[in-house]
Amino acid sequence: MxxxxxxxxxxxxxxxxxxxxxxxxxxxxxxxELSAHRGILEPxxxxxxxxxxxxxxxxxxxxxxxxxFILVGYSWGAWLGFILAARHPSLIKxxxxxxxxxxxxxxxxxxxxxxxxxxxxxxxxxxxxxSKKMDDAExxxxxxxxxxxxxxxxxxxxxxxxxxxxPDIYQGxxxxxKKLRKNGKLLKLGERxxxxxxxxxxxxxxxxxxxxxxxxxxxxKDFRFxxxxxxxxxxxxxxxxxxxxxxxxxxxxx
Numbered sequence: 001m002x003x004x005x006x007x008x009x010x011x012x013x014x015x016x017x018x019x020x021x022x023x024x025x026x027x028x029x030x031x032x033e034l035s036a037h038r039g040i041l042e043p044x045x046x047x048x049x050x051x052x053x054x055x056x057x058x059x060x061x062x063x064x065x066x067x068x069f070i071l072v073g074y075s076w077g078a079w080l081g082f083i084l085a086a087r088h089p090s091l092i093k094x095x096x097x098x099x100x101x102x103x104x105x106x107x108x109x110x111x112x113x114x115x116x117x118x119x120x121x122x123x124x125x126x127x128x129x130x131s132k133k134m135d136d137a138e139x140x141x142x143x144x145x146x147x148x149x150x151x152x153x154x155x156x157x158x159x160x161x162x163x164x165x166x167p168d169i170y171q172g173x174x175x176x177x178k179k180l181r182k183n184g185k186l187l188k189l190g191e192r193x194x195x196x197x198x199x200x201x202x203x204x205x206x207x208x209x210x211x212x213x214x215x216x217x218x219x220x221k222d223f224r225f226x227x228x229x230x231x232x233x234x235x236x237x238x239x240x241x242x243x244x245x246x247x248x249x250x251x252x253x254x
Contacts, residue, residue, distance in 0.1 A: 004060045005042040008035030011066040013093075014253055015041040017077030021053070021177070022169035023144070025162045027074060030236050033246060038253060041065050044164075045080070048172030050180070054083055061091065068093035068195075070253055075099050075207075075233065078199075079177060079186065085197075086189035096252055097199040099233045102211025103187045108178075114206035118150040140167035151233035153204040154240050190219035198224045198252055202231030202241060 005028070006012060014034065016027040024044040031040045043060045045053045057080060061069055070093055073081030078100035085092040102108055116124055123146055130146075133139035144165070148158075180186040197220050201209045213225045226248050231241030238245070 003044045003046050003056065004064050005031070005044065006064065007031045007040040007042065008038055010039045012039040012041045012064060013066050013068075014038055014070045014072065015043055015061060015065060017043060017057070017071060017073040017081050018045070019075030019077050019099075020166070020170055021045065021076050021173035022140075022166035023076075024164045024166065027072075027077075028162050030072070030074075030249075033236070034250070034253065037250075045169065045173075046166075048169050050083075050173050050176040053080060053173060054087065057084055058088060058091070067091050070094045070096065072096045072098060072249065073100070075101065076173075076177070082186070082193070083189060085195060086192040089192065089194040092193075092195045094195050094252065095193065095197045096249065097197065097212065098235065098249075099201060099205055099207060100199060100212045101181075101207050103181065103190075103215040104184075104211060105182045107208050107211025108181070110208045110211070111206050114208070115147055115150040118206070119146070123149075135167050135171055137165060137167055140170065141165050150206055153202065153230050153232040153238055155232070155234075156237050156239055156242070158237065187215050187219055190216060193220060196222040196224075198226065200226045200228065200235065200245065200248055202228050202233060202235055202238070204230065204232045207233065 016031050018027045027042050031042045034040050043057055047053045047056045071081040078097035081095055085095045130139045130143040199212050216223050228241045231238045235241050235245035
């Protein structure tokens with residue numbers, strides 16, 4: 001699989017990082033929207049280890065873009081961008097975290113609780129069953145489909161064309177990432193980040209906003225937070241928050 005897509009005209013100074021891990025291509029609608037006025041890169045993470053993804057991203061940016069970059073990381077991509085900005089500060093001009101997972105372990109349980117409370121009894125049983133089969137592509141897709149229903153407030157019609165689901169990547173990367181949060185090393189990396197950081201989060205996102213805002217405010221030198229109303233985990237797919245999301249995002253891409 002090609003590990004980077006480009007949109008618009010050079011210079012390519014903005015990069016969009018997808019979530020998952022293992023959901024390559026989901027940032028394409030955002031890239032298409034933004035590329036009318038600037039060059040956009042959409043790196044696709046193909047490595048099945050945390051270290052592999054960090055190095056793959058660094059190499060892709062170095063080979064295809066023009067530093068310093070503005071990184072826009074979505075969900076897992078927010079953490080990946082955070083790690084890269086800490087390890088290679090001269091490479092990153094600004095970091096934008098969209099719908100990030102919480103940065104401290106004490107907030108993590110709220111994600112599952114919030115999602116389960118939004119599911120029917122039958123859906124909860126199915127999610128529990130599927131969670132034991134995440135190495136199977138069909139189960140991985142169905143698991144994501146059910147949880148997506150809990151992640152939205154008022155969604156637009158979805159078009160998953162061009163998105164590749166890779167459960168093998170998820171299985172390789174996510175346990176390492178969770179361990180990094182649990183032992184406190186993920187948040188500690190924030191002390192090494194030198195660029196401005198903005199977090200954009202929906203008020204209906206099952207990932208608790210306070211799990212992003214409060215920890216990062218303690219460790220980052222230059223940090224801002226925007227809470228979008230009537231917005232779930234994927235802002236560009238929300239009827240009532242899409243315009244506010246792109247307005248806030250576009251304002252930062254300078």
